[in-house]
Amino acid sequence: MKSTNEINLQDKQEASEEIQEEATVTVETELNPENMDEDKKSQTYSPNKRVNYGYIKYVSLAVLTVQNAALGLSMRYARTRDVEMFYSSAAVLMAEILKLAICLVLVMNESGSIIRGSRTVYATVILNFKDTLHVCVPSFLYVIQNNLLYVSASNLDAATYQVTYQLKLLTTAIFAVLVLKRRLKKWQWCALGLLVAGIALVQLSSTGQAKASSNLPKQSKILGFGAALAACFISGFAGIYFEKVLKESDISVWMRNVQLSLASIPFAIITHVINNGSMTNLLKGFDGFVWYLVVLQAAGGLIVAVVVKYADNILKGFATSVAIIISCIVSIYIFDFQLTIQFALGTIFVIGSIFLYGYVPKKPETRTSLSV
Numbered sequence: 001m002k003s004t005n006e007i008n009l010q011d012k013q014e015a016s017e018e019i020q021e022e023a024t025v026t027v028e029t030e031l032n033p034e035n036m037d038e039d040k041k042s043q044t045y046s047p048n049k050r051v052n053y054g055y056i057k058y059v060s061l062a063v064l065t066v067q068n069a070a071l072g073l074s075m076r077y078a079r080t081r082d083v084e085m086f087y088s089s090a091a092v093l094m095a096e097i098l099k100l101a102i103c104l105v106l107v108m109n110e111s112g113s114i115i116r117g118s119r120t121v122y123a124t125v126i127l128n129f130k131d132t133l134h135v136c137v138p139s140f141l142y143v144i145q146n147n148l149l150y151v152s153a154s155n156l157d158a159a160t161y162q163v164t165y166q167l168k169l170l171t172t173a174i175f176a177v178l179v180l181k182r183r184l185k186k187w188q189w190c191a192l193g194l195l196v197a198g199i200a201l202v203q204l205s206s207t208g209q210a211k212a213s214s215n216l217p218k219q220s221k222i223l224g225f226g227a228a229l230a231a232c233f234i235s236g237f238a239g240i241y242f243e244k245v246l247k248e249s250d251i252s253v254w255m256r257n258v259q260l261s262l263a264s265i266p267f268a269i270i271t272h273v274i275n276n277g278s279m280t281n282l283l284k285g286f287d288g289f290v291w292y293l294v295v296l297q298a299a300g301g302l303i304v305a306v307v308v309k310y311a312d313n314i315l316k317g318f319a320t321s322v323a324i325i326i327s328c329i330v331s332i333y334i335f336d337f338q339l340t341i342q343f344a345l346g347t348i349f350v351i352g353s354i355f356l357y358g359y360v361p362k363k364p365e366t367r368t369s370l371s372v
Contacts, residue, residue: 061319064303068323071300072162073330074293075153080335086285088150089275091294092143093268093282098298100261106254124255125262132259134245139263141238143271146297148231155224157337159347162327163202164228166320166350169357170195171236179240191357198349205342317358321351 078086108117125132153161170192176182184192203225245256273279324347331337 060303061316064316065319065322065326067296067300067303068320069162069326069330071293071296072153072165072323072327073158073334074289074296075150076156076158076161076331076335078290078293079150079154081289083287084285086290087272087276087282088154089147089268089272090282090284090286091150091290091297092146093265093272094286094291094294095146095297096143096261096264096268098294099302100258100265102298102302103254103257103261107252107258110252110254120255121258124251125259131249131251132263135242135256135259136263138238138242138245139260140267141234141241142260143264143267145231145234145238147271147275148227148234151227152224152231155219155221156228157331157335159324159328159331159337159339159343160202160221161224161228162324163347163350164199164225165232166195166324166354167199167229167232168235168239169354171232172239173236173357175236175240179237180244187359188357191353194349194356195353198346198351198353201342201346201349205340205346317354320354324351 079088104117104121107121108114111117111120149165152165156164173184173188173192177184203221242256242260251259269279272282328337328339328343328347332339
């Protein structure tokens with residue numbers, strides 16, 4: 001069994017990697033545990049555990065790939081159906097409530113019992129109230145980000161939305177340099193330049209109006225791109241801010257997510273009231289598909305946390321890239337998306353930038369006089 005300190009250390013390492021990638025909702029948080037000593041020991045002394053880790057790694061990657069592709073496609077489909085339209089702010093609120101419930105269950109499991117878990121939550125959230133207040137900043141930003149993503153999905157086709165949202169890699173890197181004083185490698189700067197070029201090609205290739213629902217106003221690609229760009233900047237700043245908070249404390253990632261959700265719910269309620277005037281008809285337009293979308297959005301951050309624990313950054317980039325390809329292919333058949341050479345070239349640039357940014361060169365093996 002791992003000690004609490006070991007678990008917290010892994011959580012902090014995971015946070016750093018997860019934020020550098022991203023993404024989001026989703027509000028939103030991202031971690032990187034590379035070759036943890038405890039895992040190495042377990043694998044050394046237990047061949048069966050090594051097999052299990054490999055199994056979990058590839059299954060979680062497959063799930064992440066499907067989730068990334070399905071989320072963009074589902075958001076687009078949900079906002080273009082000819083049915084009674086749901087409030088996007090209500091969907092964001094329901095996702096936060098569901099995430100809170102899931103993270104509370106994980107905290108109880110991590111603590112070993114409901115009683116101990118409840119005491120831990122009380123001590124961390126209530127007694128340590130000043131620390132909880134620090135989480136209010138990313139909580140507010142993640143709520144705004146998730147609402148902006150719905151605006152973007154309502155105005156951009158799923159493929160363009162999926163590719164454009166990868167700009168969060170650029171904004172996260174910028175804030176990492178400005179806030180955390182992190183130094184990027186030369187190939188990472190090249191990757192960011194390649195990313196911007198790819199996004200520009202994708203946006204310039206988008207012509208004409210996509211199929212819209214009669215329940216929605218006329219779609220604007222400028223509004224969709226502006227919302228996605230704003231969401232990327234918010235995601236980058238909130239992610240780096242949250243990483244800084246994680247590094248300055250020994251609180252586990254699940255407990256941090258409990259704090260995030262508890263702080264996000266009031267902001268989500270206020271946002272819904274501002275947009276719609278009241279809390280009446282909160283679940284207007286909610287059907288089975290919308291609830292599926294809420295579950296998909298809430299589960300996204302949890303899936304990423306599993307992936308980064310057992311996989312590396314290159315494999316995460318692979319999952320994101322495959323998700324983009326899936327979104328493009330499915331959009332052709334479901335949304336009558338017209339794939340152009342310019343869009344394909346831009347997508348290749350974006351996918352290449354994801355792999356290049358996450359590239360970690362192997363360190364040369366040091367040889368000693370005892371080396372054979």
